[in-house]
Amino acid sequence: MKIALVFLTGILAGAIIGLFVFIPRNASAAESDTTETIMPDVETMYKSAFVAPFIKAQDKIVDPDIAGYYQYLLDSTGLTEMADATATPVVTPP
DSSP: OOHHHHHHHHHHHHHHHHHHHHSSOOHHHHHHHHHHSSSOOOHHHHHHHHHHHHHHHHHHHOOHHHHHHHHHHHHTTTTHHHHHHHOOOOOOOO
């Protein structure tokens, strides 16, 4: 019984101390959104990693009939839309 009481007291004390340590004080709304600016855009990274092999494979198709059919498959599955959405802009020097 004593062990359970000590365990629960430790959990309660840890929660109270954690609230005081990890909750920011006097934080404005702009400062509280730091997780959005710190975290990378995982969705864009996932989409670009998913689509990249299909786009690279399309470049290696030589036969125009097969290339047309492959393009049709990419269009019908929506992979080209994902590729357009995740494409990084290419900056050309002036």
